[in-house]
Amino acid sequence: MKTLLLGILFVFTAFVLKAQEGHELWLRSSQKTVPVKIICSKNTPTLAIARQELQQGWQGEPNATVTLSITKNKKIKTDGFRLTQHEVEATTDRGILYGVYELLRRQQTGEGIQDEICNPSYAIRMLNHWDNLNGTVERGYAGMSIFWRKDDPFVVTEQDKTRWQEYARANASIGINGSSINNVNASPTVLTPEYLNRTKAIAAVLRPYGVKTYLSVNFSSPKVIGGLPTSDPLDPAVIKWWKDKVDEIYTLIPDFGGFLVKANSEGQPGPQDFGRTHADGANMLADALTPYGGIVMWRAFVYSSNDKDRAKQAYTEFVPLDGQFRDNVIIQVKNGPIDFQPREPFSPLFGAMKKTPVMTEFQVTQEYLGHSTHLAFLSTMWEECLQSDTYQEGPGSTVARCTDGSLYPQKYTAIAGVSNIGLDTNWCGHHFAQANWYAYGRLAWNNNLRSEQIADEWIRQTFPPASPSTTGSSLYAADWRENFLVPVKRMMLESREAVVNYMTPLGLHHIMSANGHYGPGPWWAPEKMRADWTPPYYHQAGTNGVGFDRTKKGSDAVDQYREPLAAQFNDPATCPDMFLLWFHHLPWDYKMKSGRTLWEEICAHYDKGILQVRQFQKTWDKVQPYVDSSRFVAIQRKLRTQCSDALVWKDACLLYFQQFSQMPIPYYLERPV
Numbered sequence: 001m002k003t004l005l006l007g008i009l010f011v012f013t014a015f016v017l018k019a020q021e022g023h024e025l026w027l028r029s030s031q032k033t034v035p036v037k038i039i040c041s042k043n044t045p046t047l048a049i050a051r052q053e054l055q056q057g058w059q060g061e062p063n064a065t066v067t068l069s070i071t072k073n074k075k076i077k078t079d080g081f082r083l084t085q086h087e088v089e090a091t092t093d094r095g096i097l098y099g100v101y102e103l104l105r106r107q108q109t110g111e112g113i114q115d116e117i118c119n120p121s122y123a124i125r126m127l128n129h130w131d132n133l134n135g136t137v138e139r140g141y142a143g144m145s146i147f148w149r150k151d152d153p154f155v156v157t158e159q160d161k162t163r164w165q166e167y168a169r170a171n172a173s174i175g176i177n178g179s180s181i182n183n184v185n186a187s188p189t190v191l192t193p194e195y196l197n198r199t200k201a202i203a204a205v206l207r208p209y210g211v212k213t214y215l216s217v218n219f220s221s222p223k224v225i226g227g228l229p230t231s232d233p234l235d236p237a238v239i240k241w242w243k244d245k246v247d248e249i250y251t252l253i254p255d256f257g258g259f260l261v262k263a264n265s266e267g268q269p270g271p272q273d274f275g276r277t278h279a280d281g282a283n284m285l286a287d288a289l290t291p292y293g294g295i296v297m298w299r300a301f302v303y304s305s306n307d308k309d310r311a312k313q314a315y316t317e318f319v320p321l322d323g324q325f326r327d328n329v330i331i332q333v334k335n336g337p338i339d340f341q342p343r344e345p346f347s348p349l350f351g352a353m354k355k356t357p358v359m360t361e362f363q364v365t366q367e368y369l370g371h372s373t374h375l376a377f378l379s380t381m382w383e384e385c386l387q388s389d390t391y392q393e394g395p396g397s398t399v400a401r402c403t404d405g406s407l408y409p410q411k412y413t414a415i416a417g418v419s420n421i422g423l424d425t426n427w428c429g430h431h432f433a434q435a436n437w438y439a440y441g442r443l444a445w446n447n448n449l450r451s452e453q454i455a456d457e458w459i460r461q462t463f464p465p466a467s468p469s470t471t472g473s474s475l476y477a478a479d480w481r482e483n484f485l486v487p488v489k490r491m492m493l494e495s496r497e498a499v500v501n502y503m504t505p506l507g508l509h510h511i512m513s514a515n516g517h518y519g520p521g522p523w524w525a526p527e528k529m530r531a532d533w534t535p536p537y538y539h540q541a542g543t544n545g546v547g548f549d550r551t552k553k554g555s556d557a558v559d560q561y562r563e564p565l566a567a568q569f570n571d572p573a574t575c576p577d578m579f580l581l582w583f584h585h586l587p588w589d590y591k592m593k594s595g596r597t598l599w600e601e602i603c604a605h606y607d608k609g610i611l612q613v614r615q616f617q618k619t620w621d622k623v624q625p626y627v628d629s630s631r632f633v634a635i636q637r638k639l640r641t642q643c644s645d646a647l648v649w650k651d652a653c654l655l656y657f658q659q660f661s662q663m664p665i666p667y668y669l670e671r672p673v
């Protein structure tokens with residue numbers, strides 16, 4: 001009987017542990033923790049967390065004394081800190097908390113600590129949740145919303161609070177300090193008292209972790225929930241409605257962050273419905289928020305059905321408004337001019353608006369990169385964007401510098417990432433998708449970090465080597481670096497390029513299947529559909545060639561880039577291969593730099609993508625001894641699907657394009673993979 005009970009207990013415990021695997025993210029409790037003494041003269045809820053984290057996570061010298069000091073050191077910016085092995089100095093308690101997480105990270109990764117000052121690149125480091133009030137998540141692949149639900153929507157349970165707290169902690173550990181908690185396709189209902197009360201409850205849990213709460217608002221709210229006849233931003237009753245609403249919000253949430261707005265985009269209402277401009281709309285909201293220090297993040301994701309080239313529209317609409325926005329408005333621009341594709345050149349808006357703060361919006365959720373099924377480490381994509389030179393103020397005017405206040409004076413600097421978080425046990429659907437949440441936070445903190453370092457840190461924290469005492473093998477930790485860290489890191493760093501290869505190589509874009517954006521769909525073009533919502537609009541394939549002509553002879557999108565880029569992009573001979581079909585329509589037998597024809601080059605890229613994923617599978621199969629079985633198997637399964645998806649992508653795209661190229665598939669594609 002006793003044995004039976006023990007057996008049941010064992011199975012149950014194993015089951016629970018298995019179910020939890022991955023839930024701890026990169027914040028896994030360690031067996032190496034030792035006692036530490038902490039000196040801190042102040043006490044706030046945030047400092048209490050800092051202390052607790054140190055106590056739970058200290059892996060330095062046993063019984064060492066760590067001092068947490070709040071000072072007025074002018075070299076330390078808001079949220080920044082000074083770090084030594086035994087001291088964290090900051091000007092705010094949030095700075096102390098970030099310093100503590102950094103200290104613990106250094107201990108865990110083995111990276112040394114000099115006496116150093118770390119200041120964040122951006123003052124506001126946001127996650128944007130596209131969470132609907134009914135609990136679904138737009139472009140979410142990790143389960144339902146952690147914030148909203150359909151049943152009992154206004155009951156706040158202990159489970160809710162625990163999850164919000166774990167979420168806030170994970171954010172704080174990588175420096176994220178703002179969350180916009182509802183979809184940019186915003187329901188006006190979010191501003192009704194019941195939802196504002198729930199928002200208040202969420203804000204209360206996020207606050208001690210330094211995470212401010214923001215809301216996405218619907219521009220028609222005054223009419224829809226306020227009962228006004230209009231939502232015209234210049235109408236006095238509308239202005240008063242927003243002012244009163246903002247007063248109401250700040251009474252509930254005194255440190256509320258502000259509004260995120262998607263207006264006159266994809267059917268959302270906006271100031272243009274009333275003949276007003278984006279500036280009129282944004283400024284009206286900004287004025288209501290000014291007394292409280294709140295901000296407006298106004299999205300530049302706009303394009304209309306009658307535009308000849310969607311890639312040009314944000315620039316065309318927004319650049320003429322430069323200088324017309326209040327100083328608490330930031331224009332939020334997606335990294336590329338179209339829409340979160342596996343690869344796009346940077347949006348020409350970066351650096352072009354010189355009198356208006358501009359922030360980058362990255363997409364952490366993998367809408368166009370295989371959802372939470374494909375392994376795609378997006379850090380390399382974001383690094384590529386941040387390090388792109390816009391030349392707007394001469395060489396070295398990178399996107400990073402155009403947005404972080406180092407080139408243009410701006411009251412607020414910010415960055416946003418569209419969250420990939422849901423109720424899934426492992427938060428992100430794919431264990432490796434957690435690395436994208438992590439990488440986004442790290443780059444938001446330091447826009448000069450390299451993906452290699454980020455991947456290294458993440459692996460060390462998420463899949464730490466087991467200690468010899470737990471495995472009984474002293475070899476375990478020693479060969480971990482060579483047999484686990486190095487190959488897994490290589491796989492991560494290559495993964496986004498693999499996706500580009502098997503989905504949209506050489507500058508192809510938006511050829512995903514309709515709506516879902518998961519598999520291939522270059523052929524999809526129903527008769528009555530808006531052309532710019534169908535793939536043929538983007539690839540322009542025909543017997544005369546493939547690619548979108550954005551040269552001076554075509555849509556002239558190249559001209560939105562500063563020289564020398566405009567000239568470089570305009571000429572296929574100097575245009576980087578990776579953007580070739582983004583800017584050019586070229587014949588199938590066009591001679592590439594490699595000596596191959598364009599058709600052969602396209603084939604070679606699709607082939608390479610598959611081989612890369614096959615290699616990822618081999619890499620992963622070999623690391624089995626180093627990973628718990630639950631995560632090992634889950635990832636192995638996902639890689640298997642990714643590989644068959646890559647094959648589908650290749651077959652579908654090559655067969656589709658071949659009807660135009662009329663050229664044979666090169667022999668090397670015939671070998672089995």
Ligand code: GCW
Nearest residue numbers: 130138139184185262301339
């Ligand atoms: O990428 C597209 C998505 C929409 C999204 C939109 C946007 C929130 O397909 O789902 O809507 O972009 O960014 O507003």
